[in-house]
Amino acid sequence: MRFDEVVLAIMKAVDGQRTVSSPYHLIKGKKSGQTIQDIGYFGLHPYFAVLPKLDKKDYLDSIERLRAQGLLVPDDNSIQLHQSAIELQLPTTPLNGWKYRGNERRFFSRLSLIVQTMSNFMQDHKRFDPVVTDEAVQSWTKSYLHRIDFRSPEVQAVFKLQIESSLALAKTAEMHKDILMARLSGYGIGGLTWDQLAAKHQLLPIDVKIAAVEALHAWLDVLEGMEYPLLTGLLEGIIQQSALTESAKRTQNLYERGFSLSQIAELRQLKTSTIEDHFVELAMNDPAFSPASFMEDELFESIRRISKEMKTKRLRDIKERLPDASYFQIRLALAVRGEAI
Amino acid sequence: MNLEKLLYDAYGYTEFRPGQKQVIEQVLSGRDVLALLPTGMGKSLCYQLPGKVLPGAIVIVSPLLSLMQDQVAQLKKMGEKSVVAINSFMKAEDREKVWNTLSHYKFIFVAPEMLVQPFVLDKLKALGISLLVADEAHCISQWGFDFRPDYLRIAEVLPKLGNPQTLALTATATDKVTHEIKQYLKLSNPFIYAHPMDRQNISYDIRKFENDSDKLKAFLEIVAEYGGPGIIYAGTRRKSQELAEKLLALGIRAAFYHGGMEQQDRIFVQQQFANKELEWVCATNAFGMGVHIPDIRHVIHFQLPSSIEGYVQEVGRAGRDNLPSLATLLYAAGDERLVESLIMDELPERHEIELIYQRKEEAKQLVDQGMIRETAYRIISYWRERLPLEGTLNQIEQLKKEKQRQAASVRGLVHSSGCIRRYLSASFDQENPIVPPNCCSFHGIDHRLFKDRQRLSEAPSQGGWKERLEVLLPI
Structure with missing residues (x-):
């Protein structure tokens, strides 16, 4: 695969739902909640952290080329692929970034x-x-x-x-x-x-x-x-035993010992939002993860149903239909494994 | 004590290089020493060998991370095992490990910014230091071309370390800088060894052109005619890349090298050059450290250097084997403008100084936001702790004058008529050197001496990965 094809492959998966810079963070292997949850939502495992030292300029050059070829439509907010890009067949790739993490x-x-x-x-x-x-x-x-x-x-x-x-x-x-x-x-x-x-x-x-x-x-x-x-x-030490980031693993340990989300944030001196990211990561990776302690079953089902109906994983779209749900709840519900949504 | 025997037993060498023995003798006699030795003259032996005799640790303060890493690598290559480097880029756990085993090491390299931390100081004090080495001591001079504010702090910690015996090493220093080194490092009645910085086996050629295109044309002819191994110094990263591309297009084996490349690629270029896989390296001044190649025959400056000190260092990479080598400086009318703008760009500007004074510690964030340049921040933060705003503005004004003097002295190199060798020595307050045959373009150079050297054979065949594996691991 050429670099532009890597960028396109990611864009095809998130078309219309993510910003133009989101593939950049994914390729660099940014360990933010957003990036990590997207891997699960959109099946982006191959491309995570394949170039940890990617230069912003190299990425922007690629975007320029994609635009010049008419594959990418200029848009300030989100990725808008041209029909020709959507139909474009990309080569298969042995990339397996989520597994190797740059190691x-x-x-x-x-x-x-x-x-x-x-x-x-x-x-x-x-x-x-x-x-x-x-x-x-x-x-x-x-x-x-x-x-x-x-x-x-x-x-x-x-x-x-x-x-x-x-x-x-x-x-x-x-x-x-x-x-x-x-x-x-x-x-x-x-x-x-x-x-x-x-x-x-x-x-x-x-x-x-x-x-x-x-x-x-x-x-x-x-x-x-x-x-x-x-x-x-x-x-030795190259292939990660657990799919979780180090920090999320620590959160998992505390959670399993019975601490609540806010207690964990307190204990670890981290922002609540960071700990929320960890739970989203847990939900993505652990098939046995239950969202029950964070929302009623009913809300969980509604989020999944609406995402399916509207064919979107954009949090804002779902939030508009379910104003009572928090962004965290929506992210968590979308991240939980189980039948494909 | 028989130093020759010690040298042979420790490293297998049978004789010292000029200056080494005098310096080592004085160090072992307990005196403070200031040694001016040109690069490549084996400065590090001046503390390595005493390390074999002195009871305590040798602490080497080294201002540049890359330099430190290179020296550690060289020491290890010589079979020295008890070497460690402490810098702020180490992982916390690695540093922890080093602290706990510090007494096992004989040679401890420390970055200046680490040396001033109380914790580090305590550790070092407990250790018992036999000798403190200030490497690249000219960096202490605030007027020097390489000023590192953190380096001035060495002076502040010396008393806390019990004023250990000190060895200051540098390759380039004028009288003024020598004086500053003595003063700041509080060297008491030091033994000063100053090796003549003149390199008799280097011929200096300066060629002037009306415009850039004439210069470029001549450059390509020179490279094709003279052959390497050689270094071509360009003023900017972009230029180094451009020149390499031009040479490659002519079928000349060249590569570029600059600080913007990832470290692995830089090591590859160094290796290819050392292996003679490359004939020329087109580089910025980032190229040099870690390059230990004795038979570089030609150093070309495609653009004016930014200081005479820098020029002498760069040119000095040629002919370490003492065989005749050529230094060519190419000048086109107006070239000094680029140098002057580069030199002045490095200086902190008034608005940066004022911002740093207003925001104090928080000013660091402005560096991340791109409002203040890293170098400006480093210099000004140092002064902010010591002087009021007016004083610092004054300091920077002085610095600017000094930079202008540097620029003038580079201009003088190309515009003054006369012996180039003499001009360079005079810039370092040294006596007039002997004029050797083929001295410089003023005295005349017999260019046949440098032309038509044996050329590199063609590039190895373009095989696939299996062929490469065969070459790498021939069984």
Whole structure:
């Protein structure tokens, strides 16, 4: 997928119901209640946090291109796609952002340092400038290398073979794999910058960044499903056990111990609205979550029914029909899992 | 004590570089030392080796985060394990870990803004400091080209640390700055080692053009004719990108480098350059730190540098192997206007100063809102704690004059007729250097010496990921 296609894919899901900047927050992986609840409402899991360092300017450039192509109709309030965009078929993508949360980058940093180290040692160079400067990654990698006896030629051969055979299975374009592997460095050979890769493949820098993330997600999917003893070691702490953000998890713990929403806000010294966001996140992720302590069954049913009838998830539209419901109640009701609405 | 033996045992070197031994001897004798050593002359050894002998910790105050990281990396590369860096970008839990194990470290790098925190001070005091190193000590000079207000605070904490023995290191300092360093760091009867900053193996060439297009044309010819490895300094990020694109279009192996790139990409460019995968790097002045390449043959300034000090540092990256190297400065009529506007843009403006005085601590938010620039905020906050508004306005007025002097001295570089080497030395209050063969464009350069060097071979084949894996991990 090109970056513009990622933006379009998100826009197609939220067309008319969200602002033009909402895809930006999603792609960056903003942990706000709004962004996180939208993932569940609109099925945007693939795109969450795929580019945590996305530059605002790169995003605005993409919007400009979409407008210039007539796919996006200029509108100050919300996304208005042109019919041609709605009918446009987008390529399938191996992106799985909600699962990896940007942690795939840590996996790749570890891999970069391991490959660089092996590459140098294989060619009798024991001193080199590490390609990754993050100290946490460095110390993790150091202990990993000692654990696997990385100086042994057998281990090196197996490590290489596991990279080759697992990446071959990854369900993504070969070009994406080329781009990803070009970001590795070794003895006498430096990784390529995004600009160099863009020039080489005649794409935009932002497109090659997405390609690398696609390759990583596809690869991680293979690594997780199969046994590659050396490589799966690199997954330590990469794949989130719980789908919840750290902060929401803490709220969940307190809630399970019997504290109310306002008590939790008090205890954690956080705004009530933040804690509300956590409950929306809980509702989205936990199939057993019950909204019963926040609203009557009747209100819950009404919100779901109206959303369905009006084919909208816009809070304001629903609030107009149900003035007694709070925005929090509407958000929560829409977030609860169960039959698709 | 046999220092040579110590050097060999610790790091496997058989001899010192000029100046190192004198400095280390004086440090070990317990004197305060101020050492002016050009970049690349092994400044860090001046505290590394004493660290092998002195009982307590060596605390190194380093003004730039990237510089600090680079030094830590270099120390570790030399096999030094007990090194740690403390800066405000560390995660709280990592910092906590460091505090609890601080006594295990011999070399402790601290950012100036951390050093002034009472908690940090207490920790360091309890530790017992054998030597305090002020790296890049010229940053203490408020008139210098690199002023860091936080650096002045070192002086304020010295008594709280029990006035430890101090080693001040810098690559560039005029007499005025040397005097300030002595004064602010309260160096008592210090031993001063000043290495001549003149680099005899560098030839200085200045070429002047009527307009930009003539300059650009000449630039492309020079690059094609002379070959690298070389650095091309451009005044702006955009320019560095433009120049790299022009060279790439001519089939020359070049890349750009500037502070706007993500860190990983910057490391990649450094590596490619060190590996000789690249012949030229078109860069802003962000390029240099962390580049340890001895055989850079040519440094080209496509635009005027913003200070003589900066120019000398940038040019000094050429020819660390002491072989003949060329420094070319390209000038088109009117170029000084860009430099002057860049220099003056850095200064805090009156309305910024007044705003910071009005809002006090809350002024930080104005930085986030883009009403006040970060650098202006840093400088003014420092003065706000010490001076009334009028005093600060006065300070900034002085600073402006100093900046104008800097700009004039850069103008002088291109407009004064005479020996360039002599002009540079005079800017640092140093004695007239010996005029070597091929000294400069005034004395004449035999350009055949620098042309037609061996060119880089063609780029490696454009294989796919499996081929790349084969190259990375050849079995």
